Amino acid sequence: MDLVKQHKTAIILLLALAFFVACPFALPVYWTMILTEILIMGLLAMSFNLLFGYTGLLSFGQAGFFGVGAYATALFLSHGGSSLLLGLAAALVAGAVSAAVIGFLCVRRDEIYFAMITLGFGMMLYTVAHNWFDLTGGSDGLPVMNLPPLSILGGQYSLFDPVAMYVFVFSIIAACVFFLWRVVRSPFGLMLTAIRENKQRLSFVGAGVQNLRLAAFVIAGAVAGIAGGLFCLFNAMATPDILHWGFSARPVLMTVLGGSGIFLGPLFGAAIFFGLEQLITDLTENWMIFLGLILIPVVIYFPRGILGTLTDWIRTRIKRTR
DSSP states (O other): OHHHHHHHHHHHHHHHHHHHHHHHHHSOHHHHHHHHHHHHHHHHHHHHHIIIIIIOOOOSOHHHHHHHHHHHHHHHHHTTOOOHHHHHHHHHHHHHHHHHHHHHHHTTSOHHHHHHHHHHHHHHHHHHHHHOHHHHOGGGOEEOOOOOOEEETTEEEOTTSHHHHHHHHHHHHHHHHHHHHHHHTSHHHHHHHHHHHHHHHHHHTTOOHHHHHHHHHHHHHHHHHHHHHHHHHHHTEEOGGGGSHHHHHHHHHHHHHHOTTOTTHHHHHHHHHHHHHHHHHTTOSOHHHHHHHHHHHHHHHOTTHHHHHHHHHHHHHHHHHO
16 A cells, blocks of 8 residues: 555655746746745745744744855856756755754744744844845845856756746756755654654653754754845845745645645645736725734634645545545
8 A cells, every 4th residue: 555655655756846847938927926936935835834844843944044145146146056956955055054043042942932033133134234234235125137047957047937937946956955855754754743742751762852843943944044045046146035034935825825844835826826816906905904814713713724624624525536
């Protein structure tokens, strides 16, 4: 039975991979760009889900690491960097280092105290980016005037081409998603789930709860940094707005919509979030009001998010038919 499940999972993943690869060649340019942004924000939401859904830590500062990664990439490319991968590596390192410093102080507290500390540090990073004009460009942001070309199989493609940008973003995000999958399925991932369920019992058996939390915090910060670097390449600039605490609400909403603790739930929630945004903004500019009205019944009737609840319902139906 396990072998059959593995084959089914592999087939589903291959079909999903084929779908995403074919999308930019079948969709209009506008929707290709929307799908690219969905993937980037979905990765940010998945980094948040590693903390909230698996470790039980509610962070309101995830946008801080996202913004730090964006600025690291922008600074690298603005000062003569000519490699896209090195630019993203700079985002990864910046996100991980900032998460290590902030996390060292945050993981000592629980629940609302942890959330408020991450919120405070996130706003500190926003203030630095907004006021340090010489380094970050202040409120005007830091533009990336020249994006290095994407080299594939000996050919060079400009990232100003939406299809090339999509292919690059999808490739990087697919690698990050695979990495996160290995993390949550590893013994380390099981320890994180144990922290979420009962950290006192885990500490009683000798596990270093704070060290495990810090490791999860650093991993989430590094992944958020990569997402920020991709967002910088996508917009050809980094702005302080993406470090604001209001921007941190986006991964929270996406995770709640899709399902916290569900591996692909945040990515599914990102698709719903942007789909609703595109649909409602055609009718009114106050689309966040309607999103809030939609979020209320989702929380009430879909306690595990839309994807999580639907997955549970399908599993229950399959068991009944047997």
